[in-house]
Amino acid sequence: MGLDRVRIWRSDERAAVSTRPFATRRVFARLCALALVATAPLTLGCESQEEYRLGVGRDVFDRKCAGCHGSSRGEGPQFVEGHGAPAPDLRELAIRYGSPLPRDELARFIDGRSELAAHGEREMPVWGEALYDNLPENATVEEMRAGTIELLLDYLETIQVPARD
Secondary structure (H helix, E strand, O other), X not given: OOOOOOEEEOOOOOEEEOOOOHHHHHHHHHHHHHHHHXXXXXXXXXXXXXXXXXXXXXXXXXXXHHHHHOOOOOOOOOOOOOOOOOOOOHHHHHHHHOOOOOHHHHHHHHHOOOOOHHHOOOOOOOHHHHOOOOOOOOHHHHHHHHHHHHHXXXXXXXXXXXXXX
């Protein structure tokens, strides 16, 4: 029996092998996840899917970023013991990079797995490894990581402040 087949038990206890590959299960799981994301704004009291996406991005920011980079409400970056300087204020990314933000560049930096060693030691966690590190490595987990970073970037776009004079 190949790994792409599922063993099904008939009521008379004789085994039969299904011809459906695991891919069918994966497609069904993705459709269920999509339906959950599409209906979550309604069940969570959000007015729109965009509001829900930004809420998820804000939650990621509050849990993973605010401890070092400061809150989105203006309490600036924190000094992290053992590091030379405070982490940059993520509300000022547009001042540094322009608007709209360079999402691909920022996503690669947040992920951190493709950075070159020649750029020096990285003080920020490699979120591409840390996000969902409790799950087995596969394509779905990789999509979850990329999606989480995209939601974070959506939120970061909304908290940018104008340049100080």
